[in-house]
């Protein structure tokens with residue numbers, strides 16, 4: 702049986718290019734296919750698309766079983782969901798990068814395990830820019846303290862920041878949330894001297910707004926695979 706991606710999927714690339722042109726940008730925007738709840742067969746279909754750069758998964762256990770069956774892949778796997786302390790070791794084993802680093806405790810723990818394994822783990826700090834209590838990510842008021850801790854960890858490599866925009870149709874609120882993350886990354890680059898190239902923001906419903914505010918990595922599930930079925 703052959704699996705089908707969402708019919709809208711073929712329009713995504715053009716929409717990204719248009720959003721870039723509207724923003725006067727010609728840098729590369731990376732694309733994470735958010736494959737939570739999707740089967741390995743669906744993921745293999747997505748891997749065939751030339752502009753897909755990564756898989757994004759939000760649960761360690763789900764990713765672990767899929768990676769086992771998947772076999773080799775040209776794509777790196779990114780952890781984009783909240784990471785519980787007791788799954789930190791597993792996460793380092795399975796994922797190529799951890800994008801949801803949101804606390805000092807987790808940074809210290811990941812660093813210790815990475816050192817034990819003789820690895821340097823690429824990470825993003827996730828910031829809650831929407832003010833929504835249900836969202837994960839460090840509060841902006843605690844961001845600098847976390848930033849300073851992460852940069853002290855020799856076995857973590859801080860590549861940038863991630864956020865999930867607010868759940869609203871109000872374009873101004875969405876833009877403001879993404880603009881805040883952009884300000885934080887600019888500020889972080891001058892504070893740390895690190896290049897921090899990755900500004901991960903934008904999902905199926907708001908990636909164009911994110912690109913307008915400087916996103917370099919969009920994370921798209923629904924628009925690529927179709928509606929999710931949580932069972």
Ligand SMILES: *Cc1c(COP(=O)(O)O)cnc(C)c1O
Pocket residue numbers: 735737759781782865903904905906920921922923924
């Ligand atoms: C599920 C998820 C996405 C993708 O959401 P879609 O609306 O399906 O594109 C992106 N980022 C994170 C952190 C997610 O959990």
